[in-house]
Structure formats: structure tokens, C-alpha cells
Amino acid sequence: MSAAAAIEARALSIGYRNHCVGTDISFAVAAGEVLCLLGPNGSGKTTLFKTLLGLLAPLAGEVRVLDEPVCGWPRAAFARHVGYVPQAHAGLFAFTAEDIVLMARTARLGRFAVPSRHDRQIAADCLAALGIGHLRQRIYTRISGGERQLVLIARALAQQPVLLVMDEPTASLDFGNQIRVLEHINHLRTQGIGVLMSTHQPEHALRVADRIALLAPGGLVGIGAPVAIATPANLAALYGVTEDAVAAAFAFPNGIPAPTALLSNAAHHRAARRIS
Numbered sequence: 001m002s003a004a005a006a007i008e009a010r011a012l013s014i015g016y017r018n019h020c021v022g023t024d025i026s027f028a029v030a031a032g033e034v035l036c037l038l039g040p041n042g043s044g045k046t047t048l049f050k051t052l053l054g055l056l057a058p059l060a061g062e063v064r065v066l067d068e069p070v071c072g073w074p075r076a077a078f079a080r081h082v083g084y085v086p087q088a089h090a091g092l093f094a095f096t097a098e099d100i101v102l103m104a105r106t107a108r109l110g111r112f113a114v115p116s117r118h119d120r121q122i123a124a125d126c127l128a129a130l131g132i133g134h135l136r137q138r139i140y141t142r143i144s145g146g147e148r149q150l151v152l153i154a155r156a157l158a159q160q161p162v163l164l165v166m167d168e169p170t171a172s173l174d175f176g177n178q179i180r181v182l183e184h185i186n187h188l189r190t191q192g193i194g195v196l197m198s199t200h201q202p203e204h205a206l207r208v209a210d211r212i213a214l215l216a217p218g219g220l221v222g223i224g225a226p227v228a229i230a231t232p233a234n235l236a237a238l239y240g241v242t243e244d245a246v247a248a249a250f251a252f253p254n255g256i257p258a259p260t261a262l263l264s265n266a267a268h269h270r271a272a273r274r275i276s
């Protein structure tokens, strides 16, 4: 018998009271699988994520986590199993980065329980894994947007979830942190964590995804292996540009093809630094 999918959408229709955003959306994310969602602005990525997280009711169809309908999951148990990484906003309260990460542990504790030494160790490990251990005692509202994004990823990891839903996790990061986060997403696979992430950068999807899903207004228009799905023709149709424009966006002066461009470019940068 195969293991239950971390999350599964079955014939899902998503949207709002008077506005259907997409219909007949079906896919699953397995444990240890990275599924990247590509789609133009307004195609419904956030609406889909909110529906998967149980924050918006499906217009039709159902969402299942570990083969149980989301509507049947107690909220606290759901929060333990499914981690959500939103895009970083400034926040209102002057918590430290460690406090923010420890908040994830409260999903595993009673409401008024004090985090144990074990919880603090997990928080410290998650911060360190993202290369931001030094930010532990820094106030969240007084660190950069990119640093906040990394803290939010550490917080989601501290939940030790079976699935991480990540809304453009590299959006506000500099080039080095983008690579660091993508490498960390790659590493999550080895821990058996399923990842569903959206990105506006197809090259990031090509770098980490086991499968890519293309979301257009109205629903999914493709899902499958990255090289079969993120083709110039498909990306051109999805984003309403020409295939030449897609090829030009991916073309590096040294002719490195898109899937390897990101890391190869980093290696190229190191080599250039050595030469100069």
C-alpha cells in the first residue's frame, strides 16, 4: 500500500462568494516531494493556498491531508502537520527572532505551557540551519525583510511538519539567500517533508522541483516533470509573452541552460572573484 499524500486536492474549485477563480484542480504532494506552482499575477496561487490551508472554503471538491479531509482536522493538529510560510511583513510586536520561532512550538504544547530546553534547542537548530543563528536575540521588527523571511521559514520548520506551504519563499531575498533557501528546500526532501511552493521565477522551480504545476486563471493547465512542463512554449503561453522572450530571459552570456544557470552562475561568480 502506498503512503498517504501529505496533501491532496480533489476536483477543487476555488474562489470567493461572487468570484470563482479556478475549477477542477486536482493534484497531490507526496512526503519528500517538492511541487512548485507557477502562475501569473492574479491566477489564484494565494487563493489556492488559502483553500488548502482551510482558511477559505472550497467552492467544490475537497482537500485532504494525510488522507483525512481538512474540514475534519482539529485546528491544533492541522497546525502541527502543515507549516505555512507567508511572505514576510514587518509585524507589530517586538518579539525576538527566537520568540517567533518558538511560537511554532506552541502548536505542539498546551496553550499556556512554557517552551522546554528541547523546544529552545529545536528553535536554535532551525535558525542555525538557515544561517541566521546570530539573529536569535534580534527584534523581528528591526531586521531586514530578507532576514524576516528566513525567520518565518525557521518558524515553519520548528513545527516539524509533514508539509510546508511556502508563498514565494525567495521573493524578498538577495541572491545569496535565494540560493541558501533553495538549497534548504532541497534538503527538506531528504527529511521526508513535502513542500508546496509558489514562485514567480521559473528557474527556481527548475532548480528544486520534483514536479511543476502551471496555474492560469480558471485552473491548472499543466503538471508534471520540470523539463516537460517548464518549456519555453508553456511558459510563453502561461505568462502571455513570446517564446523568444522566454529564451532571452533564460539566456546567459556563456550559454548555460536555464536549469543549471542559478548555481552555475554562483560558481562563475566565485571563479570571477578568484580571477580579479
Ligand SMILES: Nc1ncnc2c1ncn2[C@@H]1O[C@H](COP(=O)(O)OP(=O)(O)OP(=O)(O)O)[C@@H](O)[C@H]1O
Residues within 6 Å of the ligand: 016, 019, 021, 039, 040, 041, 042, 043, 044, 045, 046, 047, 048
Ligand atoms: N478577497 C477577495 N475577494 C474577491 N476576489 C479576490 C479576493 N482576493 C483575491 N481576489 C481575486 O482572485 C483572483 C486571484 O487572486 P490571488 O491573490 O489568488 O492571485 P495570485 O496568483 O496569488 O496573484 P499574485 O501573483 O499577484 O500574488 C484575482 O482576480 C483577485 O483579484
